[in-house]
Amino acid sequence: MLEIANLHATVADKPILNGVSLSVPAGEVHAIMGPNGSGKSTLAYVLAGRPGYEVTEGAVTFTTTRHPRESGDPAEQEKLGSRLRGNDEIDLLQLDPHERAAAGLFLGFQYPVEIPGVSYLQFLRESLNSQRRARGQAELSGGEFIKLAREQAKLLGMDAEMLKRPVNVGFSGGEKKRAEMVQMGILSPRFAVLDETDSGLDIDALKAVGEGINRIMRAPDKGVLLITHYQRLLDYVEPDRVHVLQAGQIERSGGPELARELEREGYAEAAA
Amino acid sequence: MTAPFPTHKQEEWRYADLDALKPVWEQFAEPVTLTVGAGESLEEIWLPAADDVQLRRVQLALGARAKARIFALNAAPVYGRIELEVSLEEGAEFELFAANIGTGLSTNEIVTNVKHLGVGGRSRQTIRSVLNGKAVGSYLGKVEVARGAQQTDAEQSVKGMLLDRGATANCKPELEIFADDVKCAHGATVGELDAMQLFYAESRGLDPASARALLLQGFVMGLWDCAKDAAAIREAAGDALRRVV
Numbered sequence: 001m002l003e004i005a006n007l008h009a010t011v012a013d014k015p016i017l018n019g020v021s022l023s024v025p026a027g028e029v030h031a032i033m034g035p036n037g038s039g040k041s042t043l044a045y046v047l048a049g050r051p052g053y054e055v056t057e058g059a060v061t062f063t064t065t066r067h068p069r070e071s072g073d074p075a076e077q078e079k080l081g082s083r084l085r086g087n088d089e090i091d092l093l094q095l096d097p098h099e100r101a102a103a104g105l106f107l108g109f110q111y112p113v114e115i116p117g118v119s120y121l122q123f124l125r126e127s128l129n130s131q132r133r134a135r136g137q138a139e140l141s142g143g144e145f146i147k148l149a150r151e152q153a154k155l156l157g158m159d160a161e162m163l164k165r166p167v168n169v170g171f172s173g174g175e176k177k178r179a180e181m182v183q184m185g186i187l188s189p190r191f192a193v194l195d196e197t198d199s200g201l202d203i204d205a206l207k208a209v210g211e212g213i214n215r216i217m218r219a220p221d222k223g224v225l226l227i228t229h230y231q232r233l234l235d236y237v238e239p240d241r242v243h244v245l246q247a248g249q250i251e252r253s254g255g256p257e258l259a260r261e262l263e264r265e266g267y268a269e270a271a272a
Numbered sequence: 273m274t275a276p277f278p279t280h281k282q283e284e285w286r287y288a289d290l291d292a293l294k295p296v297w298e299q300f301a302e303p304v305t306l307t308v309g310a311g312e313s314l315e316e317i318w319l320p321a322a323d324d325v326q327l328r329r330v331q332l333a334l335g336a337r338a339k340a341r342i343f344a345l346n347a348a349p350v351y352g353r354i355e356l357e358v359s360l361e362e363g364a365e366f367e368l369f370a371a372n373i374g375t376g377l378s379t380n381e382i383v384t385n386v387k388h389l390g391v392g393g394r395s396r397q398t399i400r401s402v403l404n405g406k407a408v409g410s411y412l413g414k415v416e417v418a419r420g421a422q423q424t425d426a427e428q429s430v431k432g433m434l435l436d437r438g439a440t441a442n443c444k445p446e447l448e449i450f451a452d453d454v455k456c457a458h459g460a461t462v463g464e465l466d467a468m469q470l471f472y473a474e475s476r477g478l479d480p481a482s483a484r485a486l487l488l489q490g491f492v493m494g495l496w497d498c499a500k501d502a503a504a505i506r507e508a509a510g511d512a513l514r515r516v517v
Contacts, residue, residue, distance in 0.1 A: 048475050051467065101477035113472035117490025123473070126486060131477035166490070187476065 001026040001223045002047075002092075002191055007058035009046045016042040018248035019058070022225075024191075024241075026063075029217070029224040031234055031259060034245035035267045040227045041110055043245070044195040047225075048107035049097040060092040064104050064190045064221075101127075102134035104190030106183075108197045110227075112176040115167035120179070121149060123167050124186050131187065152185035155215065157208045173200035181212040192217050193225045198233035210236025231263040275301040284355075287410045287442050289379040292325050292351035303329035303357070310335035310361075315500060317343045319508050324350040331357045334364035336390065343499050344370040344382070347512040352380040362390030368397045369495040373512035374407030374439075381410035381442075388417045388424040388454075395425075400492050401432040403439035404516045410442035415456055417449040424454040432462040433491055435484075435516060485517045 002024045009017040016039045024030045034040050045053045047060065090103055115123065129139040140148065153160040158178050168176050177197055184192055194213065198206055210233055217224045226237060234242075234256065242258040244251045246267065252258065277297055278285040293300075308314045312335070318328060326348045334340055338361070346352045352374075358366050372380040386395045401409035415426045432441030445458035465487050473483035492509055496502040 048471075050471050050475075096480070097471060097474040098477050098479045098483075101475055107475050109472065109475075113468050115469050115472070115487065115490055117492075117494040118486055123476070123486070126482065127473070127476035127478055130479060130482060134477070183476065 001028075001063055002225065003059075003061040003063075004047075005059045005061075007043075007046065007060065008056045009042060010054045010056055011042060011052060015056075016248055017046065020245070020248065020250055022243060022250060024223045024225055026223055027220045028240040029213075029226060029237060030241045030243060031226045031228060031239035032243050032245050033228060033259060033262055033267075038245045039248040040245055041195055042248075044107055044110075044193045044225075044227055047092065047100075047193050048105065049093075049095065049100055055093055062090040062092040062100075062103060062105065062191065063088075064090070098130070099134070101187075101189075102131045106187055106189035106192045108177075108180045108184060108192060108194035110195040110197075110199065112168050112171075112180055114169045114171075116169050118167050120163040120165060120167050121146065124149060124163075124183060128187055149182075149186055152182050155185060156182050156212050157204075158182055174202060174205045177201055177209060178205055181209050181216070185212065185216050188216065190221070191223045191225075193227070195227045196229065197226075198228055198230060206232060207236060209233070213237045231259050234259050274298055284383050284385075284412060286412070287379065287381055287408060288353065289325075289351040292379070293327075293353075296325050296327075300327040300329055303331045303355070305331045305333070306340075307333045308335060308338040308340050311337045313339035313341075315341045315343075317499060317501070317505050318345065318354065319505060320345050320347045320352065320512070324348065326352045327355070328353070329355040332359070332366070334358065334360045334366060336361045337363040339365045341367040341498075342369070343496055343502075343505055344368070345373070345505055345508050345512065346370065346380045346382060347373040347508070348378060348380055349376070350378055352378070354382045356382075356384045357387070358384065358395070359387045359389055360393035360395065363392045364390065365393070366395040368395075368399075369499075370397075370399050371492050371495055371509060372399070372401040372403070372409035372411070373492070373509065373516060374401070374403045374409050375516045376405045376407060379408045379410075381408075381412070383410075383412045385414045385416070386426065388415070388421040388426065390421055392423045393421060393425070395427065397428045397430075398495060399428075399430045399443075400495060401430075401441050402435065402488055402492060402513065402516055403432065403441060404435040406436075406438040406440075407516075408440045408442070410444075411460075412442070412444045412446070413458075414446040414448065415458075417447075417451050417454050417456065419450040422451050422453040424451065424456070426454070426456045428458040428460075430458075430460040431491070432460075433488065434462060434464055481517060485513065488513050488517060 004022040007020040428445045430443040443460035
């Protein structure tokens with residue numbers, strides 16, 4: 001579903017990713033672990049298309065199985081443009097960030113951004129409807145959207161009143177991460193890259209977030225790349241594969257037991 | 273007799289578009305006077321008109337414990353000026369929430385002179401400017417605290433957002449204080465849209481133009497939050513923002 005091939009990237013001319021290759025098939029959750037500075041967040045930003053994160057080599061192919069935009073109507077297909085059409089392989093790096101989102105990619109931010117003056121409801125409604133327009137789907141009405149938002153907030157154990165507040169302003173670290181998962185629930189992406197979604201969470205929040213990831217993203221046609229430092233989130237979200245990123249490359253890959261080994265022995269030991 | 277035509281040498285007219293003002297000066301030469309009696313309160317919403325050149329020159333006198341709250345949108349296509357001279361007697365409260373939204377070659381300015389005459393007066397001025405092209409947006413705000421006007425609490429918050437390299441924001445808070453037990457806060461920033469906020473919004477599916485519009489809305493619309501009936505000014509500000517994005 002997501003194929004990363006020999007990906008090299010620089011930030012401010014400094015090479016950070018030095019040939020990352022990784023394949024996440026549909027229906028799987030892959031974890032990426034690695035020491036500080038190994039390039040985990042850079043990988044997440046490159047996948048989402050953050051400006052300033054320059055890809056110098058390599059490719060990322062995103063294949064959405066049975067994409068909702070595939071209506072079968074040729075006129076409809078024509079409107080979408082070749083880069084966003086149906087079941088094809090998408091060259092992710094050719095798309096702008098908002099087009100990647102419309103194609104079904106979601107980035108859970110390590111540090112969710114505050115936007116004063118814009119309520120969460122307005123932010124997410126405009127985001128979702130803009131994605132739906134890009135996919136040729138009907139927009140949700142105000143009522144439909146509020147119902148969806150309330151439902152998702154409730155499932156994540158977040159007070160729906162918080163969605164009336166400006167985006168992330170005055171939210172605690174844990175509330176921001178929970179809100180990221182509410183966003184994911186509302187936007188319902190095909191593929192989620194979650195950058196240290198577990199950091200800053202207390203035990204209850206960790207459990208809620210873990211359950212949220214399973215509920216929203218565990219499906220035969222979805223995939224997850226879970227970036228984390230710790231085993232604890234993986235107790236709730238069992239990964240199919242674990243990869244160790246070091247110095248901008250995948251050093252090792254293995255099953256879920258690799259995460260436990262890393263937790264026990266540390267990165268230096270495990271890499272040796 | 274008509275008041276003499278201003279010049280750029282006068283500080284309060286320094287950034288004015290005098291060429292645009294000249295033909296219509298007579299109409300605006302004399303300020304309008306508003307008086308709010310002791311203990312009374314006033315709330316006004318000043319919307320932009322359709323004219324190329326728009327001036328509002330107001331003298332506002334607040335009696336003891338009087339309250340005035342002004343919401344103003346300054347978005348003239350050529351030259352807009354909101355000029356407010358406010359005097360506050362003991363315990364009076366004055367609040368101004370105003371925006372300059374300018375596009376093209378326009379000049380929009382908000383010029384205030386807030387005079388705290390009595391004890392315990394409170395003034396709050398919150399100004400936001402959004403400018404594109406070669407537009408100029410200015411805030412010149414003078415706060416005077418008279419001798420004996422102790423426990424004055426005056427605050428000025430001024431922020432400008434420049435969307436293009438050629439746009440200009442002038443922010444000039446000025447204090448003249450003749451009392452020793454007062455609080456006069458002022459802050460001014462000028463910046464561009466935050467790149468990380470834009471990326472965050474785009475990563476959720478908003479195209480760049482919609483993301484910019486949303487962030488600017490957030491920047492400006494908070495001004496009207498405590499207006500009794502904000503619908504009209506919200507709509508006017510929304511229209512003005514659509515012209516600058």
